[in-house]
Amino acid sequence: MFRDSPGLERERVDSDVMRLYLHIPFCNYACSFCCYAKRVGVSRARMARYVKALIRELDWVEPGTRLNQFFMGGGTPTALPADLLDEVLTAVASRMPYDGTGVHTVETSPESMTDEHLEVLARHGVGRVSMGVQSLSAEVLDTVKRDHGEQLALDTCRRVVAAGMIMNIDLMYGLPGQRHEDFARDFARVAEQGVHAVTAYNLRLNEMTSVQRQLADNERFDLAGLMGWREFVRDTAASHGFTQTRWHTFKRLDSIAARHERLPVAGEDLSAYQLGVGMSARSSLGHTLYRNHSKLNSYMERMEAGESPVQEHIPLNREDLQTQFIARTIGDGKGLSCSAYQRVFGSSFHEDFGPTLERLQGADLLSFDGDHVALSSLGQLVYDLVMLSFYPQHAKDWLRGRMRDYQLLAVEA
Numbered sequence: 001m002f003r004d005s006p007g008l009e010r011e012r013v014d015s016d017v018m019r020l021y022l023h024i025p026f027c028n029y030a031c032s033f034c035c036y037a038k039r040v041g042v043s044r045a046r047m048a049r050y051v052k053a054l055i056r057e058l059d060w061v062e063p064g065t066r067l068n069q070f071f072m073g074g075g076t077p078t079a080l081p082a083d084l085l086d087e088v089l090t091a092v093a094s095r096m097p098y099d100g101t102g103v104h105t106v107e108t109s110p111e112s113m114t115d116e117h118l119e120v121l122a123r124h125g126v127g128r129v130s131m132g133v134q135s136l137s138a139e140v141l142d143t144v145k146r147d148h149g150e151q152l153a154l155d156t157c158r159r160v161v162a163a164g165m166i167m168n169i170d171l172m173y174g175l176p177g178q179r180h181e182d183f184a185r186d187f188a189r190v191a192e193q194g195v196h197a198v199t200a201y202n203l204r205l206n207e208m209t210s211v212q213r214q215l216a217d218n219e220r221f222d223l224a225g226l227m228g229w230r231e232f233v234r235d236t237a238a239s240h241g242f243t244q245t246r247w248h249t250f251k252r253l254d255s256i257a258a259r260h261e262r263l264p265v266a267g268e269d270l271s272a273y274q275l276g277v278g279m280s281a282r283s284s285l286g287h288t289l290y291r292n293h294s295k296l297n298s299y300m301e302r303m304e305a306g307e308s309p310v311q312e313h314i315p316l317n318r319e320d321l322q323t324q325f326i327a328r329t330i331g332d333g334k335g336l337s338c339s340a341y342q343r344v345f346g347s348s349f350h351e352d353f354g355p356t357l358e359r360l361q362g363a364d365l366l367s368f369d370g371d372h373v374a375l376s377s378l379g380q381l382v383y384d385l386v387m388l389s390f391y392p393q394h395a396k397d398w399l400r401g402r403m404r405d406y407q408l409l410a411v412e413a
């Protein structure tokens, strides 16, 4: 839904603190389910050129702006050689002094995390490592084209835990050929290594990924199957002492994982202050979303010419901001306060969304308690689909067209 706007300058926001997202688009292999912006087989020379471009983009930050938290994702940030990773983190520290609030995260994969990388992360105060594993089953890993085995994944878990950082593991469910018992075994094995948190994602389908072809038609959108998986994942995590803190996230709250929270990207007035740097990175500034160029060469050329890397943007209107507000309250599990909604938008939540709320209540997907609206226990199993009901009509129309083409989901009006 982005509008083309090559070279658009990002607006300055009135905030002396920012959250930072850094995108490192390099991977050692291309997983069949992944639609993130990444490149495989890039030479060291091109990676070094990318790092220079990224550092140049950081010059956009007003001197004196403090950093409350960064998240470095990808791709696979540790696919960068350790010295180049060091260069990026040194540049961040010199341009944006850390205000001491949030825990910084860097994503990794089992085969790319060397001892040199761990040393660089520790030296730069990175408190949390999030490692993609997805599955430990050799068959599943082969099917989705991941190039590491169980032993390496478990060894890397232990090394990160021993380095004293919060270790989060990404697991996936609903992958081709994967059974409930495979997931239960994977969870038990990673828990045994002392990991502090597990993020468990259901397989999301996208027309750009090849994994769809590995699924039968009736597996593409199987609502009962998805709900069954979600209940199973929640119960498996609980049986190992992990508490569900967000829909995908399970933490051992008696561990250092309790220190980590993703800091908000916007204040009470919904004005955002998150800068995204790198190829295809998104920034959320004021009431606008921006996305950088998603081609590696074009991104680097723009930065080298001193131009803005932005390629697309979405100005958020009142309806979009309402959707964001609901996503960050009901959609995030905390629930929505009707009086807070009234304060921000100057209108009543029940009046703005009357028919939608009636429909969801009729289907037992929401619960109402005075000022507070939250998902019911049934609604929690389909939180993402409940959220679709709150999207503005133009977004539903766009989604319906896209989904119909790919037969992924029948979106109701």
Ligand SMILES: C[S@@+](CC[C@H](N)C(=O)[O-])C[C@H]1O[C@@H](n2cnc3c(N)ncnc32)[C@H](O)[C@@H]1O
Pocket: 027, 033, 034, 035, 036, 073, 074, 075, 076, 107, 108, 109, 110, 130, 131, 132, 133, 134, 170, 171, 172, 201, 202, 203, 204, 205
């Ligand atoms: C950038 S990757 C994490 C780090 C590293 N690249 C790796 O995969 O080992 C972010 C995570 O997104 C999740 N992911 C990627 N594609 C997905 C999809 N189609 N559906 C659900 N989760 C997905 C995976 O769990 C993956 O670990």
Ligand code: SF4
Pocket: 026, 027, 028, 029, 030, 031, 034, 035, 036, 038, 074, 075, 076, 109, 132
């Ligand atoms: S899941 Fe991770 S390793 Fe696999 S292609 Fe995506 S970003 Fe790269």
